[in-house]
Amino acid sequence: MRRVVRTGGGFEEVAAYSRAVRIDKQVAVSATAAIEGGDVVHRGDTYRQTLTALEKALAAAAELGAPRAMTLRTRLLLAADASWEEAARAHQEVFAGINPANATYFVAGFIPEGALVEVEIDAVADEAPR
Numbered sequence: 553m554r555r556v557v558r559t560g561g562g563f564e565e566v567a568a569y570s571r572a573v574r575i576d577k578q579v580a581v582s583a584t585a586a587i588e589g590g591d592v593v594h595r596g597d598t599y600r601q602t603l604t605a606l607e608k609a610l611a612a613a614a615e616l617g618a619p620r621a622m623t624l625r626t627r628l629l630l631a632a633d634a635s636w637e638e639a640a641r642a643h644q645e646v647f648a649g650i651n652p653a654n655a656t657y658f659v660a661g662f663i664p665e666g667a668l669v670e671v672e673i674d675a676v677a678d679e680a681p682r
Contacts (some may be wrong), residue, residue, distance in 0.1 A: 566613075575606050578676065579677055586602075606642065613673055617677035626654045627655050628654070631667065632661070649679045
């Protein structure tokens with residue numbers, strides 16, 4: 553069974569994607585930026601953008617039955633002017649003791665102007681699909 557989380561905002565509809573998708577117990581969360589009300593928040597602050605993006609991504613995973621503790625893998629995608637140290641600090645605060653597999657990349661940039669960070673999460677739901 554396939555379940556999805558859609559957050560709206562227009563781009564999901566234009567590009568035909570979902571914030572998160574669950575098939576069986578597997579949950580994948582799309583690249584998520586620190587956007588609220590259609591605007592990038594915490595401009596210029598890698599640490600706070602990373603925390604905000606991780607919390608948004610984790611909320612989408614949780615909506616599909618995958619709590620933080622069931623996170624398998626994370627990806628941090630960083631704009632060239634982002635601080636990898638600040639992104640790593642935020643990741644450590646969110647996932648200390650869980651320690652998911654991680655890949656961190658510098659990328660050319662993001663569609664939402666002002667975004668320094670996007671995060672992706674792969675997780676496992678802790679209950680059978682409904």
